Amino acid sequence: MIRRLCILGVGLIGGSLALALKQAKGVGEVVGYERDPIARDKALSLGIIDRAELDLAEALRGADVVVLAVPLGAMEELLQAMAPSLKPGMVVTDVGSVKGSVVASARAKLGEYIVDFVPGHPIAGTERNGPEAAFADLFCLHKVLLTPLPESRAVAVRMVRMMWHQVGAEVIETSISHHDRMLAGTSHLPHILAYTLIDMLAKLGETQEALQFAAGGFRDFSRIASSDPSVWRDICLANKEPLLALLERFRTELHGIGEAIHRGDGAKLAEIFARAKAVRDTHYKR
Amino acid sequence: MIRRLCILGVGLIGGSLALALKQAKGVGEVVGYERDPIARDKALSLGIIDRAELDLAEALRGADVVVLAVPLGAMEELLQAMAPSLKPGMVVTDVGSVKGSVVASARAKLGEYIVDFVPGHPIAGTERNGPEAAFADLFCLHKVLLTPLPESRAVAVRMVRMMWHQVGAEVIETSISHHDRMLAGTSHLPHILAYTLIDMLAKLGETQEALQFAAGGFRDFSRIASSDPSVWRDICLANKEPLLALLERFRTELHGIGEAIHRGDGAKLAEIFARAKAVRDTHYKR
Incomplete structure (x- = not known):
């Protein structure tokens, strides 16, 4: 049980985590820190957070667990701003879609408190955003990837694992570089392709x-472009190297x-398409 | 009302059209010509076709409307084989996903009967195939694109329009080159990207x-790779020029x-992504 949870950034992910923990009776009080006044009011009125704090130090005071749920581009500044208010044993985690960049920022800004930082990434979301899109079941049966650091304290990792278990997620530990390569x-890359x-x-003027x-296939294929x-700008910039290599x-x-189309090489095309279909059908058993 | 319909190729599309016309009481008898004995038996046992003919001339005899529903790669051979059995006024249409290649084959093989040929393309399908995947509602509220030729007889075009209207589809006429460019x-191209x-x-060995x-986004994005x-080999080869240009x-x-990612140009990325999102959200109003 988390007595006091501090959510930094109350959007779809942060908001859904708060709702899910409340529903699971896994949290006492939820304190929210959110710069956007409209989102802040919405999160309060929807009961996502119990209390909103405009001052970061106030928001962090007395928290057992702090969750950074801001866009990747805002992580470093936030880590720097919160560092003076951290206390030993206050567990800090994040929900960033790229882990290398967040960890680099955390190492640069958290100092000795890095031992209580557990990088995380829930593989869940929708193409909608903001606290009004939050819902308690978002993480249920979804995976959460944790990439603990060599110096991460076991008790901090356990606390974060427990938090995600309580909202119905499956927790998997992996390495930072592996995470960032797989997610690329x-x-x-799929988001880039759809966009x-x-x-x-x-631009061709006939959209x-x-x-x-x-057809329906295009609707599904392009959904992530919404x-x-x-x-996604932040994600592309944060995962630069693995993404560029893959691109x-x-x-x-x-x-x-x-080239295969140009020379009429149907066998080559069929081979590639069949291999891809086999891999997908194996994974997504219909 | 079509007294006798001849379906050449009883798969998902041909089979669904037969089922839909039967349900709409828009057809008397459905005769099927299908080389695959398993699919042929299945189509008979599922009541998709009333009669299967092994001989093409027999299959065509007395048909009001003939629908070519074979893969694109089999169209030319079939057009050549059926030409001697055609009769004036026997309306011929197809369901190929590319129109330029089918029309070129039809012009080469049908001779004087080209006036009764109406190229068509129902924008409907699933990632499944075969007669067992066929269902009567496949075309309901879907679009069917027709690309009539300058010499197409009005009565033939009307007959094909009526057939598709009867199964609940919206018929749109367009040009061959426009069709092939839009569909590319x-x-x-989306299929190629997903595959x-x-x-x-x-190939990277970590699939x-x-x-x-x-996440769920990838599942949707990649569905067409099943x-x-x-x-899809046939489609790529049949729509070579428009597809290569677009690719x-x-x-x-x-x-x-x-390049934008490399130089950290977040503004450029956000601009592209936002433009794409706006276009998609406008079309697919949520």
Whole structure:
């Protein structure tokens, strides 16, 4: 049981975590720190947070667990601002979609308190955002990836694991570099592909007409392009190296497909498509 | 009312059309021609077709409307084989996802009967295939694109329009080149992107683990990679020029994204992502 939880950034993820812990009776008081006054009021009126604090030091005071749920681009500044108010044993975790950049910021800003920092990433979300999009079941049956540091204290890691278990999530520990490489492939690059395709069609000037002709497959394929642009800008910049490596590799693969089409090499195309289908069908058993 | 309908290729599309017309009482007898004996028996036992003919000339005899519902790669051979059995006024249409290649084959093989040929493309489907996947509501509220030829007889076009109206579809007429360009963008290229991404992850050797970490967005994004590989091989080869042009353009756009990430140009990324989101949200009002 967390007696006092401090949520820094009360949007879809932070808000849903607060709601889920309350529903699971896994938290006493939830204190929220949110710069956007509209989101702050919304989080209060929806009962997501019990108390809003405008002052960061006040928000952190007496918290057992502090969750950084702000966009990646705001993490470093927040870590710096909160460091003076931390106390030994106050467990700090985050929900950032990229772990390398957050850990680098934490190492730079938290000083001795780094031992109580447990980097985390719940693999859950929707293309909607803000506290009004939050709901208690968001993490239920979803995975949460933790990337503890060599110096992370076992008690801090246990506390964060317990928190996520209480909201129905499956916790998996992995390394920072592995996390960032895997997510580049299954999340970050797909978002770029969906955004880029729609933007290209728009620039060709026939989007609305083209979308008129689009089938259900395109609707599903492009759903992630309705995600928050600033969130994904931050993710792209934070996961620069793994993402760029994968993006270049993808352009090369695409060039290969183009060559096969150009020379009429149906066997090559069928081989690639069949391999991809087999992998997907194995994973998503229908 | 179509007294006798001949379906050449009884898979998901041909089978669903037969079921839908029967349900709408828009057809007397449905005759099926299908080379795969398993699919043929299945179509008979499911009541999709009333009669199966092994001989193409027999299958065509006395039909008011003939629907070519075979994969694109099989169209030309079939058009050649059926030409000697056609009769004036026997309306022929197809369901191919690419119109330029089918029309070129039809012009080459149908001779004088080209006036009764109405190229068509129902924008409907699932990632499943075969007669067992067929269902009567597949086309309901979906669009069917027709690309009549300058020499198409009005009575033939009317007959095909009526057939699709009867199964609940909205019929839109457009040009062959416009159709093939639009579909390259909203259907053919997206399939290539989804197939290529999964195949690339597989080649990197960590797919199953990567997919373990994948969120719901990836599931939706990649659903089209579960489509039939041979169907999509045929489509890529049949729509070569428009698809290659778009694929190269997409690689260029992707390069631009990579450059923006490399130089840390968050404004550029946010601009592209926001434009794409706005276009998508406008079309798919939530």
